[in-house]
Amino acid sequence: MARRAGSTGAETAEKLRNAALELFARSGYAAVSMREIAAETGVQAGAIYNHFPTKQDLLNELLQVHMETLLNAWSEAEEPGLTPPQALEHFVRFHIRYHLAKSREVFISYMELRNLEAANFSAIEGLRRRYESVPRAILDRGAADGTFDIVDPQVTTMAIIAMLNGMTTWYRENGRLSLDEIEALYVRLVARLVGQKKED
Template identity: 45%
Template sequence: MARTIGSHGPKTMEAIRKAGLRLIFEHGYAAMSLRQLAAEVGIQSGSLYNHISTKQELLFVLVRDHINELLRQLDRALQGKQQPADKLRAFVAFHVSYHMTRKREVFIANSELRSLEPKNYEEIVALRGAYERRLAEILTEGVAEGEFEVVDIQVATFAILSLLTGLTAWYRPGGRLTKEAIVAAHEKLVLSGVAPGAKPDQARSSRAPFADIAARDGSES
């Protein structure tokens, strides 16, 4: 018989969320069952319905809360930033730092988007769009003020987000580079990519500082 930790209250719901996150990440949404989830939490299967009505609801809540938290923390990171370059640097630093510590949430939000029912899918896509617009607005402002040179704002937005989010596929804590060095490398990539009139010799000369960072910080990405 499952070890019962109580079928009511916020502690149990938090346990359900954590267990659901891990099980979906490890096995996939389709393969995870509510019976498996209940056993992981330590409650009877029927007790799950005191907190979630369906497996679909759990997935939706996990993804929705992840993106809402992403938006909340991003807005806080951008507070007080006036110049487009400062805003873009803050965006990159936040996005990279956040995604270093939320691998499961990021993976599920991306890979299981297809598993959401139409109404839930539309709501999540709208939230993702709000996050993308934060970056697009920074780029648009930078172009208007002559700080950035961007051929297409939408293409640049998607390309930058893909670059920054891609670290979840290879980043491992305790590696060769420190977190600070990884953030600095991404800042350099993004800011140099939108800088107006960047010359090839300037790009070549920018490699040396990061060789120094890699040697000095000694961590593996």
């Protein structure tokens, strides 16, 4: 059969990306078959190859796009001229909101790294390090101007990111705490980690 009326290539590719994202997040890259992705999308497995050369490319594109979108989103959100405490709060709120909105992308970007081929892995790692340099730079600024009392900038940066990301494992919509409350809590916790002189 030929293309079904009403569907375009771009639409199908997008449906495939969504299905793969959902399935990779739920079951893991290695446990998901091309047939499952196809079935979720309403096409045959063979049709996937009109849009993505290999299964690996599908994963790689998801992660690549995610990291780039994350960096772009931060570029847009970033506000120059803030003091280190303000900048850190701004970053924490951004990070939490973005990571909860894109929880599946975030999840697979941590879980499926080892399933990337070497070249793809390096590219993603580079982007991740660029993102991690954002809080690191804020910490360094705050350490320099004395508004923070940093224990060890490297370790503290990783601690902050690990702490924030941990939230995605237990956060539930309609849970005990609203998103705003969670943001506020983490802002205070992060402020403590960096030895900020007075909270807020």
